[in-house]
Amino acid sequence: xxxxxxxxxxxxxxxxxxxxxxxxxxxxxxxxxxxxxxxxxxxxxxxxxxxxxxxxxxxxxxxxxxxxxxxxxxxxxxxxxxxxxxxxxxxxxxxxxxxxxxxxxxxxxxxxxxxxxxxxxxxxxxxxxxxxxxxxxxxxxxxxxxxxxxxxxxxxxxxxxxxxxxxxxxxxxxxxxxxxxxxxxxxxxxxxxxxxxxxxxxxxxxxxxxxxxxxxxxxxxxxxxxxxxxxxxxxxxxxxxxxxxxxxxxxxx
Amino acid sequence: xxxxxxxxxxxxxxxxxxxxxxxxxxxxxxxxxxxxxxxxxxxxxxxxxxxxxxxxxxxxxxxxxxxxxxxxxxxxxxxxxxxxxxxxxxxxxxxxxxxxxxxxxxxxxxxxxxxxxxxxxxxxxxxxxxxxxxxxxxxxxxxxxxxxxxxxxxxxxxxxxxxxxxxxxxxxxxxxxxxxxxxxxxxxxxxxxxxxxxxxxxxxxxxxxxxxxxxxxxxxxxxxx
Amino acid sequence: xxxxxxxxxxxxxxxxxxxxxxxxxxxxxxxxxxxxxxxxxxxxxxxxxxxxxxxxxxxxxxxxxxxxxxxxxxxxxxxxxxxxxxxxxxxxxxxxxxxxxxxxxxxxxxxxxxxxxxxxxxxxxxxxxxxxxxxxxxxxxxxxxxxxxxxxxxxxxxxxxxxxxxxxxxxxxxxxxxxxxxxxxxxxxxxxxxxxxxxxxxxxxxxxxxxxxxxxxxxx
Numbered sequence: 001x002x003x004x005x006x007x008x009x010x011x012x013x014x015x016x017x018x019x020x021x022x023x024x025x026x027x028x029x030x031x032x033x034x035x036x037x038x039x040x041x042x043x044x045x046x047x048x049x050x051x052x053x054x055x056x057x058x059x060x061x062x063x064x065x066x067x068x069x070x071x072x073x074x075x076x077x078x079x080x081x082x083x084x085x086x087x088x089x090x091x092x093x094x095x096x097x098x099x100x101x102x103x104x105x106x107x108x109x110x111x112x113x114x115x116x117x118x119x120x121x122x123x124x125x126x127x128x129x130x131x132x133x134x135x136x137x138x139x140x141x142x143x144x145x146x147x148x149x150x151x152x153x154x155x156x157x158x159x160x161x162x163x164x165x166x167x168x169x170x171x172x173x174x175x176x177x178x179x180x181x182x183x184x185x186x187x188x189x190x191x192x193x194x195x196x197x198x199x200x201x202x203x204x205x206x207x208x209x210x211x212x213x214x215x216x217x218x219x220x221x222x223x224x225x226x227x228x229x230x231x232x233x234x235x236x237x238x239x240x241x242x243x244x245x246x247x248x249x250x251x252x253x
Numbered sequence: 254x255x256x257x258x259x260x261x262x263x264x265x266x267x268x269x270x271x272x273x274x275x276x277x278x279x280x281x282x283x284x285x286x287x288x289x290x291x292x293x294x295x296x297x298x299x300x301x302x303x304x305x306x307x308x309x310x311x312x313x314x315x316x317x318x319x320x321x322x323x324x325x326x327x328x329x330x331x332x333x334x335x336x337x338x339x340x341x342x343x344x345x346x347x348x349x350x351x352x353x354x355x356x357x358x359x360x361x362x363x364x365x366x367x368x369x370x371x372x373x374x375x376x377x378x379x380x381x382x383x384x385x386x387x388x389x390x391x392x393x394x395x396x397x398x399x400x401x402x403x404x405x406x407x408x409x410x411x412x413x414x415x416x417x418x419x420x421x422x423x424x425x426x427x428x429x430x431x432x433x434x435x436x437x438x439x440x441x442x443x444x445x446x447x448x449x450x451x452x453x454x455x456x457x458x459x460x461x462x463x464x465x466x467x468x469x470x471x472x473x474x475x476x477x478x
Numbered sequence: 479x480x481x482x483x484x485x486x487x488x489x490x491x492x493x494x495x496x497x498x499x500x501x502x503x504x505x506x507x508x509x510x511x512x513x514x515x516x517x518x519x520x521x522x523x524x525x526x527x528x529x530x531x532x533x534x535x536x537x538x539x540x541x542x543x544x545x546x547x548x549x550x551x552x553x554x555x556x557x558x559x560x561x562x563x564x565x566x567x568x569x570x571x572x573x574x575x576x577x578x579x580x581x582x583x584x585x586x587x588x589x590x591x592x593x594x595x596x597x598x599x600x601x602x603x604x605x606x607x608x609x610x611x612x613x614x615x616x617x618x619x620x621x622x623x624x625x626x627x628x629x630x631x632x633x634x635x636x637x638x639x640x641x642x643x644x645x646x647x648x649x650x651x652x653x654x655x656x657x658x659x660x661x662x663x664x665x666x667x668x669x670x671x672x673x674x675x676x677x678x679x680x681x682x683x684x685x686x687x688x689x690x691x692x693x694x695x696x697x698x
Contacts, residue, residue, distance in 0.1 A: 053598060055594055055597060055598060078597075078600045078601065078602050079600065080600075081597065081598060081599065081600035082599070082600035084598075085598075086595075086598035088591060088594065088595060088598075090591050091591075092591035092592060092594060092595035093595070094592060094595065094596075094610055095592070095614055095690055096610075096613045096614050096617070096690050105599075105609060106599040106600070106601075109601065109605055109609055110599055110600045110601055110605065138691075138692075139690055139691045139692045140692070141690065141691065141692025142691060142692040155599070156598075159599065159600075313671075313675075314667075314671070316674075317632075317670060317671040317674045317675060318632070318667040318670050318671060319632035319633065319634075319635040319646070319670055320632070321635040321636065321638075321646055322635060322646065322649075322663055322666050322667050322670060323667075325649075325650070325653070325659065325663050326659065326660070326663035326664065326667060329653065329657075329659035329663070330659035330660040330663055330664075331660070334660060411540075412539075412540035412541070413540070414540075415540035415542045415543065416540075416542060416636065418542070419639075426540070426542055426543065429543075430546075433550065438554065439546075439547075439550040439551045439553060439554050440547065440550075440551035440552070440554040440555070441554075443543055443546050443547045443550070443551050444547065444551065446543055447535075447538070447539040447540075447543045447544075447547070450538060450539060450540055450543065451534070451535075451538035451539070454538060455538075
C-alpha cells in the first residue's frame, strides 16, 4: 500500500465553535490519480482541503503524506508543505511580485535553489500553464483572473510537489475564463500529476477524474468512478445534487 | 540622586491647575479652527478656481510653517504691527486656531468628499439649491464622518499646547518647568506632566468616541478611509 | 544692510545643524517604526508589551516633554546627554512611535490570503513576514510615514529648548538682539516652507517609484 499511496486522511474532524464541519472523513489518493470532491456548500470541502496541509488544524484525525504523518507534532510541517501544492480560490498571488517572481520565490527562498536554476524551473512551469513570456514581468493586478490562476498553478507546480490540492480553483472566475484554467488542470491530470480537486465543474470530473467523492454534511457520502456517481448514484441526496448541478452547469463542457 | 518627593507634593496641584490654561488653548484652537476649517473645506470642494487657490495657499502656509515660528511671528511681529497688544494666552489661542483651521479643513474636505455623489444628486433632483443641499444633506453626514479625524486633531492640539510654553503661557509645561527649576528635581515633575497629558488625551478621546457612537446613523456605511 | 550680512550666514549654519539632526533622526525613526509595528503584530508576549509601552508613552507625551526628560530629567540619574543627542533620540522615539501605528495598520490590512499562500509554499513565519508581508506593508504605510517625517522637519524647531543651535534658536537669538521679528521669522518661515514642500514632493515621487503596477493605492 504505502509505496503507491501519496496522501491519506483518516477520520478527520473539525468544528468551529458549535458548528461541526467535518465529522470523520477518511480517504486516500494514489500516485497519478486525479480525484474530485463535490458537494453542496457548507459540506466542509474547503475545510477538508486545508486540513490536509494543516493550514487548518483538524481537531481529530490524522494525515499522511507518503510515509510521513503530517499531524505528528514532531514533523517539520514547513518542509512537508514544500511537497504539497495548493491552489486557492482567490489565487493569492503575491501582490508585490511579478508573475515570474511569484513562481520563483518558493524555489529561491524556501527550497534555496540557486537563482539560475530557479529561473529555469519557473519559466518551465509558466510555459506548462501556457503563460507566455510577455506576461512574465507583469504584476498580478495587471493580469486577468484566468491568467492569475494559471500563474498560481505554476507556482505550485514549480515546487515539484507530489500532489496538488485545488480549492475551488475556478469559482472566482468570470465564466469565459474558466475554460483556460480547466484546460491546464486537465492537461496536468493527463500527464499524471496527482491531484485532489474541490470543484463544482462536473464536466471536468467526468473527463479526467479517476474518482468523485461526494461530500455531504461533513462526511463522504459516496464515492466511485465519476460516471457512476453522477448518473447512477446510490443515495437520494447525491441524485438531487447532481441533478441541480447538471441543470446549472450543463452536461458536458 | 536625592529625591525629596515630599518637597514636590505641594507643587503637583500647581501643575494640574495649568490644565485650565491648557484647555483654554485647546478649546480656542479647536473652536477657531472649526470656524475657519469648515468654510475652507466647503470652499475647496465646491468653490471656483480663484477661491480654491487662495484657500490652498492658506492651508499650505499654516501647515508648512512650524507652530513655534508662527507663535513668535505673530506675538512679536504681526499683532504688534497691526496695533494689537494681545496677551501670550490670547495670541497662542489665535495662532493655534489659525493653524488648526488649516488641518481641520483637510479633515472636513475628506469627509465631504466621501459622502456619495448620489446624495447631492438626489437633493438637487427634489429642487434644493446647492447651498441647501450642502447644509441639509451633505454636512450632517460629513460632520459625523469627520468625528474620528477631529478627535485626532484634539489629541494633537493637546500636545501642541505645550509648545506655547515658549511664550510663557501658564499652562502645564510652563508650570512644570518652574517647579523643576525651583526644586532642582527634573525627572519626576516632567514625568508627572507627561502622564497628565496622557490622561487628558485618553479622557478627551474617550468622550469624543462616546459622542461618535451616540450620533451614528444606523446602517450608514462609514464612508471615507 | 548689516543685519542681513550677519543674519543670513548665522541662519545658514542653523540650517546645517537642523539638517544634521534630521539626517540621523529620519532614517532611524523609520527603522524604529517598522520594528515596533512588526513587534506589536508578530512579537511574543514580552516584545508586544514592551513595544506597546514605548508607543503609548512616546505618542502620549508631548515631544517637548520627551526632550526635557531626556536632557534634564536623565541628568537626575547621572546620565548626561548632549543637546544634539537628546534632541535626536527624542525625535526618534516620538516619530518612530507615531510611524509604528501606520506600519501596524498596514500589516493588518494585508489580506490573509497572502499569508496562507506563503505558508502553503512551506515558508516559515519569519520568511513570510520578511519576504511577503513587510514589502507590501511598508509600501502601504509610506504615505503615513512620509507624513510623520514632514512633521519632523517642523518639530525640529523644538530642539532649541535643549540648547541645540538649530535654525529656530538662531532666529530667536537674533531677534532678542536686533528685534526685527517680521523679517527674521518670515525668513525662517520661508525656509521651513521650502523644506517641507521639497520633502512633500520628494516623498510623492518615492511613493510613485515604489508603487506596485496595476494597484490603485489611495493616498489620504
